[in-house]
Amino acid sequence: QLLNSNKKKKLPPGPRGLPVLGNFHMLGKNPHQDLHQIAKKHGPIMYMRFGYAPTIVVSSPDAAELFLKTYDHVFCSRPLHEASKYIGYEQRNIIFGQYGPYWRNMRKLCTLELLSNLKINQFQSMRRTEVGLLISSLKGASKIGEIVDVSDKIASLNVDITCLMVFGKKYADKDLDEKGFKAMVKETAEVAAVPNLGDYFPYLGVLDLQGLTARMKTVAKVFDDFLEKIIDEHVRNKEDHKQTKDFVDTMMAIMESGDAEFEFDRRHVKAVLLDMFLAGMDTSSTTVEWVLSELIKHPQVMKKLQKELEDVIGLDRMVEESDLDNLEYLNMVIKEALRLHPVAPLLIPHASMEDCVVDGFHIPKASRVIVNIWAIGRDPKVWDEAEKFQPERFLGSDIDLRGRNFQLIPFGSGRRGCPGLQLGLVIIRFLVAQLVHCFDWELPNGMLPSDLNMDEYFGLVTTRAEHLMAIPTYRLHK
Numbered sequence: 267q268l269l270n271s272n273k274k275k276k277l278p279p280g281p282r283g284l285p286v287l288g289n290f291h292m293l294g295k296n297p298h299q300d301l302h303q304i305a306k307k308h309g310p311i312m313y314m315r316f317g318y319a320p321t322i323v324v325s326s327p328d329a330a331e332l333f334l335k336t337y338d339h340v341f342c343s344r345p346l347h348e349a350s351k352y353i354g355y356e357q358r359n360i361i362f363g364q365y366g367p368y369w370r371n372m373r374k375l376c377t378l379e380l381l382s383n384l385k386i387n388q389f390q391s392m393r394r395t396e397v398g399l400l401i402s403s404l405k406g407a408s409k410i411g412e413i414v415d416v417s418d419k420i421a422s423l424n425v426d427i428t429c430l431m432v433f434g435k436k437y438a439d440k441d442l443d444e445k446g447f448k449a450m451v452k453e454t455a456e457v458a459a460v461p462n463l464g465d466y467f468p469y470l471g472v473l474d475l476q477g478l479t480a481r482m483k484t485v486a487k488v489f490d491d492f493l494e495k496i497i498d499e500h501v502r503n504k505e506d507h508k509q510t511k512d513f514v515d516t517m518m519a520i521m522e523s524g525d526a527e528f529e530f531d532r533r534h535v536k537a538v539l540l541d542m543f544l545a546g547m548d549t550s551s552t553t554v555e556w557v558l559s560e561l562i563k564h565p566q567v568m569k570k571l572q573k574e575l576e577d578v579i580g581l582d583r584m585v586e587e588s589d590l591d592n593l594e595y596l597n598m599v600i601k602e603a604l605r606l607h608p609v610a611p612l613l614i615p616h617a618s619m620e621d622c623v624v625d626g627f628h629i630p631k632a633s634r635v636i637v638n639i640w641a642i643g644r645d646p647k648v649w650d651e652a653e654k655f656q657p658e659r660f661l662g663s664d665i666d667l668r669g670r671n672f673q674l675i676p677f678g679s680g681r682r683g684c685p686g687l688q689l690g691l692v693i694i695r696f697l698v699a700q701l702v703h704c705f706d707w708e709l710p711n712g713m714l715p716s717d718l719n720m721d722e723y724f725g726l727v728t729t730r731a732e733h734l735m736a737i738p739t740y741r742l743h744k
């Protein structure tokens with residue numbers, strides 16, 4: 267029906283689809299890479315169909331600017347999403363919330379209570395302590411020449427930092443589930459990102475042909491039990507007047523006051539706590555892993571960064587967050603790593619709220635919009651030798667990460683742009699600087715840097731396919 271009513275209007279070009287299924291069969295395990303190849307043939311604004319859902323795939327900086335800036339007001343909603351129905355409390359979360367007053371207010375609240383510069387600074391000494399603990403443990407490994415699972419170490423640190431920030435204390439793996447945080451977060455990122463037939467053929471959702479619904483329900487139950495426990499602990503502690511106020515207390519206080527101008531009960535609190543927890547930890551740790559992998563793969567870049575750290579800080583002390591603004595090359599290294607390894611290579615799907623004409627093409631209401639920033643980061647029209655890792659390309663350039671330069675938008679842009687950008691960047695810069703300043707890194711079993719495998723594993727957060735294993739050697743004088 268949709269196709270018939272749109273017949274006379276000019277849809278964007280795109281590959282032919284199969285009856286009913288549409289273009290599903292064209293996507294494999296790494297959809298961002300497949301869509302990049304398909305777009306090379308059909309152009310930067312491409313029409314595809316997955317089941318009944320018209321989907322627009324955007325693959326150039328100019329096109330991204332049209333969808334995320336010029337017509338942002340039309341494309342700033344989210345499509346229906348089975349995973350958020352089950353895990354995100356019927357899409358009451360921010361990440362998948364439909365555009366409207368509830369989403370806007372909740373987003374504002376989180377920005378103010380957790381993600382503002384003021385709040386970020388309040389947690390500075392906590393980050394210093396936690397990163398210090400990681401460095402001590404790596405120092406121990408360095409003494410005996412141990413091979414370290416760097417991916418694991420970074421992920422654990424981020425679980426701790428995020429728990430302290432959002433829930434007010436650290437939790438052990440077994441507090442969540444016997445599988446632990448990392449495995450559960452990975453499972454969540456996967457079930458939320460795998461193309462789910464239920465999202466595209468609503469009546470198929472019930473059949474759960476891919477077994478995803480069952481997996482989502484399991485994940486949802488684990489997180490719900492955990493969040494209930496945390497909220498109960500906070501309610502108890504409040505009665506004891508023991509704790510200083512953290513994010514959970516703040517959310518609970520707003521709920522209890524009844525002051526919120528929108529519906530606000532335990533389900534909303536849990537949905538938002540889960541948002542902050544999931545969005546906060548996996549994104550930053552995955553980025554740090556990619557940055558470190560690129561540095562190990564490019565020893566000359568690693569040396570240059572270590573030299574900058576030596577010049578600014580010296581070898582007699584560790585890095586402090588107050589040093590970060592003086593580390594220009596570090597910023598270039600992080601930009602370059604995010605260009606090649608954006609942790610959300612297709613952002614998060616947007617949805618159009620009304621019919622719209624973009625660049626002469628008709629975009630129907632309720633289309634999904636996928637912005638392929640992985641492809642944009644490799645666009646030879648904007649990047650010289652795009653496949654190469656060359657932080658120097660940012661020398662003297664005014665391209666930043668804030669969503670103003672559409673050739674580099676790892677945090678998205680516009681109304682749906684990442685509200686955790688500032689916090690994410692502080693964690694990434696501090697952690698990378700510390701790891702590189704305190705240690706030299708060598709690959710195990712005599713592996714050459716050039717042999718380090720950089721394959722990706724697609725999910726809501728796209729991680730390394732293999733864990734990064736390396737041997738640290740302590741390099742400071744103290």
Ligand code: HEM
Pocket residue numbers: 360361362363373381541542543545546547549550553609610613614615616676677678679681682683684685686687689690691694
């Ligand atoms: C390396 C770090 C991070 C990266 C690269 C990143 C990237 C992104 C991207 C690409 C989006 C989607 C934008 C869109 O759909 O157009 C997003 C959304 C979001 N991010 Fe982040 N993020 C990071 C860290 C964080 C942190 C630390 C938090 C909070 C604790 C956070 C919270 C959120 C939330 C709540 C949304 C949903 C916004 C909405 O739909 O209105 N992110 N992020």
